[in-house]
Amino acid sequence: MDVRDELELLDQLQTEAELMGEEQEEHTGVPRREFVFWTLVSAAATTFGVGAKALAQGARGGAAAAGGAPGQAPAQAPLPPLGNGEPLSWTFQPYPAGIGALMEKLVTERGANAFKRAKFTVQPWQGAVPTSEEELAFLPAHRISALIAARKITSTQITKIYLDRIKRLDPTLLCAVTIMEEQALAEAAKMDAEVRAGKLRGPLHGVPYGVKDLFSTKGVRTTWGSRDFENRVIDEDAEVVVRLRNAGAVLMAKLATGLFAQGDQWYRGRTNNPWDIRRGSSGSSAGPGSATAAGCVAFGIGTETSGSIVSPARENGLSALRPTFGRVSRHGGMVLAWSQDRVGPMCRTIEDCAMVFNEIHGVDPKDPGTIMTPFNFDRNIKLASLRIGVDAQAPPEFVEGLRKLGAVPKPIAARPAQAGGGFGAESAAAFDFYVQMKAKELGIDVASIPEPQRGGGAGGGAGRGGAGGRGADSAGAGRGTGAGGADSGRGGAAAAPGAPATRPGDPTGMAAITRWTGGRFPRAFDFVNAQRRRYTLIRDMEVLLKDFDMYVPAAGGGDVGLHAQTGHPCAVVQYKFEPQPSGRGGGPGRGGDTTAPQVVYNPQPICAVLAGNLYNDDLILSVAHQFQVNSDWHKRHPKL
Numbered sequence: 149m150d151v152r153d154e155l156e157l158l159d160q161l162q163t164e165a166e167l168m169g170e171e172q173e174e175h176t177g178v179p180r181r182e183f184v185f186w187t188l189v190s191a192a193a194t195t196f197g198v199g200a201k202a203l204a205q206g207a208r209g210g211a212a213a214a215g216g217a218p219g220q221a222p223a224q225a226p227l228p229p230l231g232n233g234e235p236l237s238w239t240f241q242p243y244p245a246g247i248g249a250l251m252e253k254l255v256t257e258r259g260a261n262a263f264k265r266a267k268f269t270v271q272p273w274q275g276a277v278p279t280s281e282e283e284l285a286f287l288p289a290h291r292i293s294a295l296i297a298a299r300k301i302t303s304t305q306i307t308k309i310y311l312d313r314i315k316r317l318d319p320t321l322l323c324a325v326t327i328m329e330e331q332a333l334a335e336a337a338k339m340d341a342e343v344r345a346g347k348l349r350g351p352l353h354g355v356p357y358g359v360k361d362l363f364s365t366k367g368v369r370t371t372w373g374s375r376d377f378e379n380r381v382i383d384e385d386a387e388v389v390v391r392l393r394n395a396g397a398v399l400m401a402k403l404a405t406g407l408f409a410q411g412d413q414w415y416r417g418r419t420n421n422p423w424d425i426r427r428g429s430s431g432s433s434a435g436p437g438s439a440t441a442a443g444c445v446a447f448g449i450g451t452e453t454s455g456s457i458v459s460p461a462r463e464n465g466l467s468a469l470r471p472t473f474g475r476v477s478r479h480g481g482m483v484l485a486w487s488q489d490r491v492g493p494m495c496r497t498i499e500d501c502a503m504v505f506n507e508i509h510g511v512d513p514k515d516p517g518t519i520m521t522p523f524n525f526d527r528n529i530k531l532a533s534l535r536i537g538v539d540a541q542a543p544p545e546f547v548e549g550l551r552k553l554g555a556v557p558k559p560i561a562a563r564p565a566q567a568g569g570g571f572g573a574e575s576a577a578a579f580d581f582y583v584q585m586k587a588k589e590l591g592i593d594v595a596s597i598p599e600p601q602r603g604g605g606a607g608g609g610a611g612r613g614g615a616g617g618r619g620a621d622s623a624g625a626g627r628g629t630g631a632g633g634a635d636s637g638r639g640g641a642a643a644a645p646g647a648p649a650t651r652p653g654d655p656t657g658m659a660a661i662t663r664w665t666g667g668r669f670p671r672a673f674d675f676v677n678a679q680r681r682r683y684t685l686i687r688d689m690e691v692l693l694k695d696f697d698m699y700v701p702a703a704g705g706g707d708v709g710l711h712a713q714t715g716h717p718c719a720v721v722q723y724k725f726e727p728q729p730s731g732r733g734g735g736p737g738r739g740g741d742t743t744a745p746q747v748v749y750n751p752q753p754i755c756a757v758l759a760g761n762l763y764n765d766d767l768i769l770s771v772a773h774q775f776q777v778n779s780d781w782h783k784r785h786p787k788l
Contacts, residue, residue, distance in 0.1 A: 229581065230577075230580070230581060231581050232482060232483050232578050232579065232581060232582075233479075233480075233482075233483055235486065235515070235516050235517075236486050239486075239516050239517045240473065240474075240486065240487035240488075240517060240715070241474075242472065242473045242474070242686060242714060242715025242716070242762055243762055243763075244683070244686050244687045244690050247519060250519075250521075250763075254521060254522065258522060262522040263520055263521070263522060265506070265510065265523075266506060266522075266523060266524050266525070268350070268351050268502070268503050268506040268507075268525065269351075270290050270293045270294050270297065270351045270503070271290075271294065272294055272297075272298065273291070273294035273295050273297075273298045273300060277295065277300045277301065281309045281312075282443070284301070284306060284309055285306075285309050285310060285313055285443035285444075286443045286496070286785045287446075288495070288496050288497040288499065288500050289352075289355050289357075289446040289447045289495060289496070289497075289500040289503065289504070290351065290497070290499050290500055290503050292306055292355050292446050293351045293352065293353070293354075293355055293503070296339075296343065296353060296354040296355070297343075297348060297351075297353070299343065302336075302340045302343075302354070303336040303337075303339040303340050303343075303353075303354030303355075303356070303398060304333065304336040304337055304340055306336075306354070306355075306356060306446075307332050307333060307336040307356045307398055307400060308333070310356045310400060310443075310444055310445055310446070311327065311329050311332065311333075311400060313442070313443060313444045314327055314358075314400075314401055314439065314444035314445070315327060315329075317422070317442055317444060317788055318444075320420065320425060320788075321419060321420045321422060321425070321429075321438050321439070321442060321444075322404060322414075322416050322417050322418065322419045322420060322438075323403060323404050323419050323420075323429070323434070323435045323438040323439040323442065323444065324358070324401045324402070324403055324404060324435060324439065324444075325361040325369070325371055325373075325401075325402045325403065325404055325405075325414075325435070326361070326368055326369055326401065326402040327400070327401050328368060328399060328400055328401055328402070329400075331367075331368070331399070331400075332356065332398055332399065332400035332401075335393075335398045335399065336354060336356070336398050339353055339354035339396055339398060340354065342396075348396075349394070349395055349396035350395050350396060350507065351395075351503050351506075351507075352392065352395040352396050352397040352503065352504070352507055353395070353396030353397075354396055354397075354398060355396070355397050355398065355446050355447070356397070356398045356399075356400045356445060356446050357392065357397050357398070357399060357400070357445050357446055357447050357448065357449065357504075358399070358400060358401040358402070358403040358435065358436060358439050358440075358444070358445040358448050358449070359386075359388070359389060359392075359399060359401075359402060359403060359436075359448070359449045360402075360403055360405050360433050360435060360436050360448070360449055360450050360451055361373065361402040361403060361404060361405045361435065362405050362409065362451055362481050362482040363386035363388060363389055363402075363449070363480055363481045363482075364382035364383075364384050364385065364386050364389075364480040364481075365382075365385055365386070365389055365399070365402065366383055366384060366385050367381065367383075368381065368402060369381050369402070370382045370402070371402075371414075371415070372405065372407070372408055372409075372482050373404065373405045373406050373407040373408060373409075373410075373414035373415065373432070374407055374408060374414075374415060375415035376582075376585075376586070378415060382480075384480055385480060386479060386480025386481050387477035387478075387479040387480055387512050387514060387515065388449055388476065388477060388480070388481070388491055388508050389480070391477075391507060391508050392449075392504075392507065392508065395507040397507075400445065401439065401444075401445060403435025403436050403438075403439050403445075403448055404416075404419045404434050404435030404438070405431070405432050405433065405434065405435060406419075406431035406432035406434055406456075408482070408484070408579070408663070409431075409432040409451070409453060409456060409482065409484045410431065410432055410663070411428075411430075411431040411432060411434075412428040412429045412430055412431035412432070412434035412460070413428075413431075414434075419431070419434035419435055419437075419438050420438060421438065421441070421463055421464055421752075422438055422441050422442035422464065422786040422788055423441065423464070423465060423728075423749075423750050423751075423752035423786045424728075424749045424750040424752070426747070426749065427463070427728070427749060428463075429460055429463060429464060430459040430460040430462075430463035430464075431456060431459070431460060432451075432456040432460075433448070433450030433451060433452070433456045433457055433460045433461075433494060434460055435448070436448025436449060436450040436460070436494045437450070437460030437461060437463060437464040437466060437494055438460075438464060440464070440466055440494050440495060440496060441464035441465060441466055441496075441785075441786065442786060442788055443785060443788075446500075447493055447494065447495040447496070447500055447504055448493070448494040448495075449491065449492075449493060449494070449504075449508075450468070450491075450492060450493075450494045451478075451481060451482075451489060451490065451491050451492075452470050452489075452490050452492065452712075453484045453485050453488045453489050453490075453571070453712065454488060454571070454708060454709055454712035455708045455709075455712070457469075457470045457490070457492050457494060457720075458470055458706055458708055458718065458720055458757065459708070460494070461494055461720040461755065462706075462720055462754075462755040462757075463728075464752075465722055465752045465753030465754070465755060465781075465784075466494055466495065466496060466720065466722075466753075466755070467494075467495050467496060467497050467498045467500065467501055467719070467720060467721055467722065467772070467776070467782060468492060468493065468494045468495065468501060468719070468720040469492045469493055469501040469502075469505055469717070469718075469719055469720075469765065469768075469769060470490055470492050470711075470717060470718050470719075470720075471490055471491070471492050471505065471509065471717050471765050472521075472715055472716065472717040472760075472762050472763050472764075472765055473487075473488070473490055473517070473715030474517045474518050474519045474715070475490075475509045475510075475518070475519065475521070475717075475763075475765065476490065476491040476492065476505075476508050476509050476510075476518070477491070477508075477510075477512030477514065477515040477518050478490075478491055478515050478517070479512055479514040479515045483578040484574075484575050484578060485571050485574040485575055485578070486517070486574055486578070487517075487570075487574060488571060488574075488712050488713075491508070492505070493505055493508075496782060496785075497773075497776060497782055498719065498721055498769055498772045498773040498776050499525075499527070499773055499776075501719070501769060502525035502766075502769045502770075502773070505523065505765065505769075506523060506525065509523055509765075521763045522766070523765060523766045524766050525766050525769055525770055525773075526766070526770040527770070527773060527774075529767070529770040529771060529773075529774060530554060531550060531553045531554040531555040531771060531774060532554040532555065532556060534555065534697045534698070534767065534771065535558070535695060535696045535697045535698075536550065536555050536556070536557045536558070536696065536697065536698055536699065536700070536771070537557070537558055537559070537560030537693075537696040537698070537699030537700070538557040538558065538559060538560060538699065538700045539560055539699065539700060539701050539702045540559065540702075541702035541703060541704075542700040542701065542702060542703065542756075543700070543703045543723060543724075543756045545723055545724050546700060546721075546723040546756040546775070547700055549723065549775050549778070549779065550700075550771070550775060552778075553774055553775065553778060555771075557700070558696075560692070560696065560699045561692060563689070563692065563707060563710055564685055564688040564689060564692065564710075566685065566709060566710055566713060567681040567682070567684070567685055568677075568678040568679060568680070568681030568682030568683075568684070568685060568713065569678055569682055569713055570670075570675050570678045570679060570682075571667075571712075572664075572666055572667030572670070573667045573668075573670055573675050574667070575664055575667055576664040576665070576666070576667025576668050577667070579663075579664045580664075580668075582661075582664075583661050583664055583665070586658075586661045587661060590658070590661075592658075592661070594665070594668075597662070597665050599669045600665075600666045600669065682713055685710075685713055685714060686713075686714050686715075689710075689714050689716070690762075693761045696761060697760070697761055697764055697767050698758055698759060698760040698761060698764060698767060698768050698771065699758075699759055700756065700757070700758060700759070701718075701757050701759055703756070706718065706757035706759070707757075707759060711759065715762065716759055716760065716761070716762060717759070717760045717762075717763075717764065717765045717768060718757050718758060718759040718760065718768065719757070719758045719760075719768045719769055719771075719772040720755050720756075720757055721755060721756055721758065721772040721775060721776055721782075722753035722754065722755050722776070722779070722781035722782045723753075723754060723755065723756045723775070723779070723781060724753070724754045724781060725751055725752065725753055725754065725781050725784060726751050726752075726754060727748055727749050727750065727751050727752075728749045728752060728754070729746070729749075750786075752784075752786070753781045753782065753784060754781075758771060758772050
C-alpha cells in the first residue's frame with residue numbers, strides 16, 4: 149500500500165468518523181472534532197503503514213485546534229478488545245428471500261405445530277445382548293440407547309467400555325485431547341440412578357459421546373489443537389454440550405481437532421485413521437472421526453466450515469450430517485467464519501445422526517445465526533415420492549442402490565461457478581486477538597508483514613489476499629485439499645522477515661500467524677461486493693434446485709466448497725467396502741501426486757454424499773437411512 153492508497157483510506161475513515169462524532173459527543177462528552185481527529189491519528193499510526201504514520205505524526209501539532217493539547221490523547225476510554233466469539237451485527241441467511249419469508253412459507257404450508265421438536269422414538273431392543281465388550285462398543289448409538297432403556301446394560305457399563313478403549317487406543321490414534329474419566333463416570337452413575345427411578349430423559353439417556361475440542365467445557369481445557377492453548381480452561385459450557393447433557397448423553401472425552409480447524413495435525417501430532425494408521429484421519433474434526441470409527445465413543449460432535457465434517461467422515465468410513473447453515477447453535481465453539489461454521493453429528497449409522505440432531509437443533513438466542521425449522525426423520529420414506537438429482541460423475545453403486553429402492557433419479561445440471569465469499573476476512577477478524585498476541589510474544593510488528601498480491605479481490609482468502617479462482621476451497625490457509633477446503637487446507641502466507649521457523653511436528657509457529665494475515669488486507673469495497681456475488685450464487689442454486697429435493701454430487705468432491713458458500717446440507721453414507729486409493733487427501737477421486745508410488749491401504753467403507761435442498765436435512769437422512777438398512781457396509785469395523 150503506497151501513500152496515495154493510505155490517504156484515500158484516511159479520507160474514507162474521516163467521513164465515517166464525522167458521522168459518528170455527534171453520537172460520541174452525546175454519549176461520552178468528547179467533542180466531535182476531537183473525536184474525529186484522534187480517530188484519524190489512531191488509525192494512521194496503527195493500521196495504514198509508514199506513509200500514513202508519518203502523516204499522523206506530522207499532524208500531532210494540530211491537536212490543539214481539535215480541542216486537545218498537542219501530543220495528548222483525549223480522555224476517552226479505548227474500545228474494549230475483541231476475542232474470538234463475539235457475533236457480527238449481521239447474520240448470513242442462506243434462504244434467498246430471507247428467513248422471514250421462509251418462516252411465513254413454512255407456517256402457511258405446515259402450520260405452527262410443525263415447529264415443535266419432534267419426538268424421536270428408538271425401536272426397542274430385540275434378541276440376545278452382545279456378550280463381548282468389542283461388540284457392545286461398536287453398536288450404533290441408537291442400539292446402545294435401546295439397551296439402556298430396557299435395563300439390559302447400564303450407562304456406567306458402556307461408559308467404562310469406551311473409557312478403556314480410548315485410553316488403550318489413543319496413544320496410537322491420537323484422537324483424544326482430554327479423557328474425562330472422573331466426570332464421565334459420575335454422569336453415567338447419575339443417568340443410571342434416573343433409570344432406576346423410572347426417569348428417562350430421551351433416546352440419548354446414558355449414551356457416552358465425545359465432542360470436538362473446539363467447544364468450551366467448564367472445568368476442562370479447550371485447546372483448539374494449539375500448543376498455545378494447551379492448558380486453557382474456558383469457564384462455560386458450549387450450547388451443544390448443554391443440550392446433550394440435558395438430553396442425558398454422557399460426555400466422556402474432548403476429541404482432537406486440527407490446529408485452529410486446519411487438517412488433522414495438532415500439537416501432539418497427526419490423528420490417525422483406525423482402518424489403517426498409515427493414513428491420517430483428515431480434518432479438522434479428526435478426533436470425532438477417528439474415535440467414532442474406532443469404537444471409542446458412541447458418537448462424536450464435529451464442526452465444518454468447508455469440509456471438516458464431510459472429509460473426516462468419509463476418510464474414516466462413517467455416517468454424518470452436515471446440517472443446513474444455522475440449524476445448530478455454535479455458541480461456545482471456536483469461530484472460524486461466522487457465515488460458514490456449522491455443527492453436526494458424526495456417527496456409525498444414519499439413524500444415530502438423526503437421533504442426535506433431533507436433540508441439538510433449534511434456535512439459541514446466544515447464536516443469532518440459529519433458526520428452528522421442522523425436522524421429522526422418516527424410517528419408512530418412499531423414495532419414489534422424492535425428486536432426486538444425480539450428477540453425471542456420481543458414484544454408480546450408490547445411485548443404483550437408490551434406484552432399486554424405488555427412486556427415479558434424474559440428471560442434474562452443472563452447479564453454478566463459485567464466486568464471492570470472504571472467508572479470509574472473516575477468519576482474520578475472528579483470530580485477530582491471536583495474531584496480536586503471538587506477534588507481541590515473538591517481537592514481530594504485524595504492520596511489517598507484506599501485503600500479498602491480490603488474487604481477485606473477492607473478500608480475502610487468508611494467505612492469498614483474495615478468494616481467488618478456487619472459491620471457498622482456497623480461502624483457508626493458502627490452498628485447500630479440495631475435499632477439506634478451508635478447514636483442511638495447508639500452507640499460508642509467506643513468513644514474516646525474521647520469523648522463527650516452525651518445528652517439524654509442531655503446527656503452532658509463525659505459520660499460525662501468517663495463516664490469517666492475508667485476510668487483513670482486502671478493501672471493504674471488495675468484501676461487500678463479494679457478499680453480493682455470494683447472494684447471486686445462492687439465488688442461482690435456488691433456481692437449479694427448484695425441481696429437486698436432493699441430489700448426489702460427483703464422487704470425491706461432494707460440492708463441499710460450493711455448499712460452504714450456500715449453506716446447503718448433506719449426509720455422508722457408506723456404500724461399498726474396498727481399499728482407499730492413495731493420493732493427497734486420501735479419498736477416492738481426490739487427486740494428488742500421480743507420479744508417487746501408489747500405496748495399497750487396508751479395505752474400509754467408502755462413502756457417498758447426498759446433498760439436500762435447504763432445510764431438507766430430514767429428507768436426506770431418511771433417504772440415506774433407507775439405503776443403509778438395505779446394505780451392510782456400516783456394520784463392518786476396524787480391527788485394532
